[in-house]
Amino acid sequence: MADSQPKKLILIDAGHGGPNDEGAVFTDQSGQVWRECDLTIQIARRVLNLLQADGRFMVMTTNEALDFPRDAACAARDRREMLGEYAMNAAAAGQPVSFLISIHVNSTEKRSSKPSGIVVCYNADAASAQQMKDSIIQNGAAAGEDLAGNRASNVVRRPELSMLNLPFPSLLVECGFIQNPHDFALLTSERGQALLAQSIAEGLSKLMWGTPLQQGRLLAADWPLDWSKFVPIPAPEPQIRPPLQKH
Ligand SMILES: [Zn+2]
Numbered sequence: 001m002a003d004s005q006p007k008k009l010i011l012i013d014a015g016h017g018g019p020n021d022e023g024a025v026f027t028d029q030s031g032q033v034w035r036e037c038d039l040t041i042q043i044a045r046r047v048l049n050l051l052q053a054d055g056r057f058m059v060m061t062t063n064e065a066l067d068f069p070r071d072a073a074c075a076a077r078d079r080r081e082m083l084g085e086y087a088m089n090a091a092a093a094g095q096p097v098s099f100l101i102s103i104h105v106n107s108t109e110k111r112s113s114k115p116s117g118i119v120v121c122y123n124a125d126a127a128s129a130q131q132m133k134d135s136i137i138q139n140g141a142a143a144g145e146d147l148a149g150n151r152a153s154n155v156v157r158r159p160e161l162s163m164l165n166l167p168f169p170s171l172l173v174e175c176g177f178i179q180n181p182h183d184f185a186l187l188t189s190e191r192g193q194a195l196l197a198q199s200i201a202e203g204l205s206k207l208m209w210g211t212p213l214q215q216g217r218l219l220a221a222d223w224p225l226d227w228s229k230f231v232p233i234p235a236p237e238p239q240i241r242p243p244l245q246k247h
Pocket residue numbers: 015016023024036104105
């Protein structure tokens with residue numbers, strides 16, 4: 001019985017944030033500016049809500065876990081050390097960190113080609129990355145939406161990424177390419193974000209418990225995106241930030 005087993009503690013890392021780390025920045029045809037750090041927190045929140053509703057997980061964002069404001073500047077190395085310390089304390093308190101999922105949005109410099117599709121990045125655990133990739137793509141396909149895109153491979157080893165060098169298992173999901181019109185619609189709409197989040201949460205459920213999420217799935221009837229009704233979520237106003245202190 002899943003109910004009698006201890007919950008899995010999942011950390012969700014919404015990529016970027018802080019005064020000097022907006023991630024990818026993209027201006028759409030109407031002149032609206034989109035920042036990766038805003039999209040990642042929106043998708044991360046949805047994953048968090050889905051896992052919390054499931055009941056078999058303890059789940060929080062990395063910023064909540066570390067009690068660290070997302071807008072504060074912090075070097076990637078420091079964040080990695082803080083997460084390592086958090087994991088040690090959590091394990092000592094009887095609730096070890098089971099997994100960290102880092103959520104990002106992909107971007108390309110190339111003007112001519114418009115790459116699309118999700119990419120699951122891993123360091124040590126290729127099998128988990130493969131499983132997460134399959135799960136995301138299958139969940140999308142079940143809803144009538146192609147999340148694989150035009151990539152030759154949807155899994156990439158990225159040993160240099162700090163969030164893939166932690167003392168517990170982790171994966172990083174690039175949720176699509178902001179310059180690609182199809183991916184843009186997914187990344188910036190309620191329905192697209194809901195599908196991406198559901199697909200990631202399903203992947204985590206299968207990785208952690210070997211079974212799908214316990215609550216209902218998105219229905220195929222809700223998909224694919226109806227382009228005539230496509231309404232992007234408005235990008236938040238860029239915050240006015242104090243200039244960086246130079247030491
Ligand atoms: Zn990123």
